[in-house]
Amino acid sequence: MASKMSDDVSKRCPECNSEHLVKDYERGELTCNxxxxxLEDSIIDQGPEWRAFDSEQDDRRARTGSPMTFLSHDKGLATEISWSNKDYYGKRIPHKNRAQIYRVRKWHQRIRVSNAAERNLSLALQMLNDNGxxxxxxxxxxxxxxxxxxxAxxxxxxRGRSIESIVCASIYAACRMINLPRTxxxxxxxxxxxxxxxxxxxxxxAKELSLNLKPTTPYSYIAQFCNKLELDKQAIVVSEDIVRKSIELGISSGKGPTGVAAASIYIASVMVGKxxxxxxxxxxxxVTEVxxxxxxxxxxxxxxxxxME
Structure with missing residues (x-):
């Protein structure tokens, strides 16, 4: 008998107030363990009607498709024909049929973009993916x-601005929103x-969409710059300590955060012996050496x- 334990905090046994309930999908019953x-005698099995014994079988048998994404102009909801020359079963498509499949694939790509607005969005999101x-x-x-x-x-x-500049501005704004800024x-x-x-x-x-992003701080760049310079955790900690003291004393006020971060890393690298x-x-x-x-x-x-000079 296939049964599954469930600690369902929203349901308790009215007899003994226990939370240990057992779902028996074979009998359609929910019982107290x-x-x-x-408790119930006609529960519905919400799972799939098939079984998978490994991840490959699970991917092949699942029919839900990929999740929705904003990185595709149609949000990833449209059908997509793979560019690999293999059929559904993984067998290679014969050479005599490949020209026909290529034409079908090409026209399918064309009809996915129905107007100028969608074409603009498709181009911009592809550019965003590449730059990212x-x-x-x-x-x-x-x-x-x-x-x-x-x-936007x-x-x-x-209107009146290049797609490239708006795409780059969107990436810059997103990086600041997630607190992982790029210069x-x-x-x-x-x-x-x-x-x-x-x-x-x-x-x-930022003005038209009311993004209201906070100014970046030197802290945001320390880990990123240290990783590129192949400095370890100790250098990051010392750099952040120098930045903290600089902010407390008001030294960084009115100064570019990347310059303060760079100078702090320069001092810290010497202090940790690297x-x-x-x-x-x-x-x-x-930033410049000056x-x-x-x-x-x-x-x-x-x-x-x-x-140190």
């Missing part, structure tokens, strides 16, 4: 960026779009750290 009382992959950002940030772009399209904020220089380099255009598009989106040059830190942080040097001198002076 402690006193044996039958280059930046190495996780899927949840790309989903958020896609949602921001869709809101709905409010007609794209404008990083996004500009990955997308090959002018940094000033991205900044202008971002300010436009020094990095200002040139190396400037390369990964996107900026790092200026922030370093200010922090060293106020925190009483001896000169």
């Amino acid at each position: 402690d006193c044996g009382m039958v 992959a280059k930046l190495g950002i996780p899927k949840d940030i790309k989903e958020t960026a896609a949602l921001i772009y869709r809101r 399209v709905e409010k007609n904020l794209i 404008l220089d990083e996004i500009s380099k990955a997308s090959e779009v002018n940094k000033k255009k991205i900044g202008k598009a971002y300010r436009h989106l 020094p990095r040059t200002q040139k190396e830190i400037a390369r990964v942080s996107g 900026t790092i040097r200026n922030r370093y001198k200010e922090i060293s002076k106020h925190l009483g750290i001896p000169e």
Whole structure:
């Protein structure tokens, strides 16, 4: 007899007040495991009518499809023909049929995009996916960026501006919302779009969509820069401690967060015995060596750290 235990906190046995209930799908009964009382005699099995003995069987037999995603212009709800030359059973399609399958696939791709608006959205989301992959950002940030772009399209904020700049601005805003910021220089380099255009598009989106994002802090960049410089956890902790003291003393007020983070990492790397040059830190942080040097001198002076130059 196939039975399954369930600790259903929403149901208790009226006889003994026990929460240990047993669902017997073979008999369609819900019984108390402690006193044996039958609570229901016609429960419905909500599971599938098939069994799978491994993950491959589960994927092959499941009929629910992939989850909805904002990264596709049709939200992933349309049918998609695979580009692999294999049929449903995994067998290779004969050469004589491949030309026909190619034509079907091509026309299927065309009819998925029915008008100019959908074509614009499809192109923009493909661009967003590509730029997100280059930046190495996780899927949840790309989903958020896609949602921001869709809101911009709905409010007609794209008119008069390039798709590339709005896509990059959406990624920049999404990164700040998830608190995993990327600098404008990083996004500009990955997308090959002018940094000033991205900044202008971002300010436009922030104003029209009322994003109300808080300013980034040096803390947001410490782990990211340290990972690129191959510095360990100890360097991250020391860098964050230097940033905390700098904020408490008001040294970072009015200064760019990336510059303060870069200078803190420069000091911390020497303190933990794994020094990095200002040139190396400037390369990964996107700020100039002069900026790092200026922030370093200010922090060293106020925190009483001896000169390292």
